[in-house]
Amino acid sequence: MLVAEDDDMQAKLIHRLLLQEGHTAVVVHDGRAAIDEAKSRTPDLVVLDLMLPKVDGLGVCRVLRQDGDIPVLMLTARSTEDDMLLGLELGADDYMTKPYSPRELLARIRTVLRRTLRPAEDSPVLRAGGITVDPARHKVTCDGSEVPCTPGEFAILHAMTAEPDRVFSRRQLLQLTRGHDRASTERAIDVHVMNLRKKIEPDPRRPVRLLTVFGVGYKLTGQPT
Numbered sequence: 001m002l003v004a005e006d007d008d009m010q011a012k013l014i015h016r017l018l019l020q021e022g023h024t025a026v027v028v029h030d031g032r033a034a035i036d037e038a039k040s041r042t043p044d045l046v047v048l049d050l051m052l053p054k055v056d057g058l059g060v061c062r063v064l065r066q067d068g069d070i071p072v073l074m075l076t077a078r079s080t081e082d083d084m085l086l087g088l089e090l091g092a093d094d095y096m097t098k099p100y101s102p103r104e105l106l107a108r109i110r111t112v113l114r115r116t117l118r119p120a121e122d123s124p125v126l127r128a129g130g131i132t133v134d135p136a137r138h139k140v141t142c143d144g145s146e147v148p149c150t151p152g153e154f155a156i157l158h159a160m161t162a163e164p165d166r167v168f169s170r171r172q173l174l175q176l177t178r179g180h181d182r183a184s185t186e187r188a189i190d191v192h193v194m195n196l197r198k199k200i201e202p203d204p205r206r207p208v209r210l211l212t213v214f215g216v217g218y219k220l221t222g223q224p225t
Contacts, residue, residue, distance in 0.1 A: 001025040002043040004034035004060065005075070006052055010098075014047055017102055021109075031055025035063050038070060045112060050076035050087070058090055065091035069138075071112045071151050075100070088191045093152045093177075095188075115151045115177075128164035129209050129221045131200060133157050142200045152177040153196050156189075160210075160220035169217040193218055 001018050005011040006029045018025040026041070028034050031052040038046060038060075046064065050057035057074055064070050074092040087095050093115075094108050123135035132141045133154075140147040140157055149157065155176045160168065170186035177192065193212075197204040211219055 002034065002037055002041070002046045003027045004029075004031065004046060004052060004057070005049040006030060007049070010049075010075075013102065014105070017106055018109075021106060029053075031057065031060045034060050038064055039067065042068070043070060045071045045073065045109060047109070048072050048074050048092070050074055058087065061087065061090045061092055065148075065150070069148060069150055069154075071115075073108055073112060085187060085191050088152075088188050089195065091150050091195075093150055112151060115155055126158065126161035128161040129223060131157060131161055131209065131220065133161045147199045149196075149199070150192075152192055153199075156192055156196065157220070160218075164220055164222035167213045167216050167219045173217070189218075 001023045003011055003014050003018070003025055005014060005027070008029070011027045011029065015025050015027050023044075026037055026043070028037055029052075032054040034046070034048065034052065035055065037043075046060075048057045048060055052060065055063075057076070061072055061074065064072060072092045072094075074087045074095045075098060076087075076095070077098045093112050096105065096108060126133040126135075130143045134140075135158060138154065140149050140154065156173055159173070159176050160166070170189045173189045173192070174186055177189070193210060194204075197207050197210055200209055201207045209221055211221060213219055
């Protein structure tokens with residue numbers, strides 16, 4: 001685990017919680033160090049404070065997403081929905097505002113790790129509408145080309161390719177990507193869908209695969225129109 005937090009007391013608290021859970025953890029106090037550490041060690045999860053010196057959390061998240069799909073749990077004292085949605089748009093898998101309870105922080109970490117580290121050897125490869133999802137390899141392809149996905153995006157595509165043409169509500173998709181509703185917003189799903197459309201649609205403004213069902217939610221078509 002990598003903890004990027006400039007507040008020393010918060011960093012020590014998170015580090016202690018992770019050790020109590022049986023994880024090993026490295027603590028850094030600025031964004032540049034977080035980027036260097038993530039590139040050198042490839043942690044299972046980054047607990048990332050938004051307001052870091054040198055490079056802020058959004059900048060760190062942007063770099064991590066360019067280089068791979070390391071799960072990111074973002075922490076911030078900002079509580080506006082726009083801040084949260086911006087973090088998710090840049091690829092964060094979850095978002096918590098300070099102050100937070102240690103129990104909830106651990107619950108969020110467990111949820112992200114369950115999605116990314118669970119054994120998947122027996123899970124079948126799924127195909128729908130030109131999309132292929134390989135759970136064992138945590139790999140998505142679209143028309144034969146590999147598509148980089150965050151864990152949250154992968155969870156959405158995995159569920160949708162398993163049941164093509166089924167309409168999923170935003171709340172159902174929120175459960176898939178986070179596992180709980182508290183401090184979450186269904187608008188976060190709109191951000192995940194927007195990001196996915198940029199990756200799998202010929203024209204994201206006119207989607208033919210990942211469709212909106214107005215007043216209900218979203219579906220992945222079995223055959224693109």
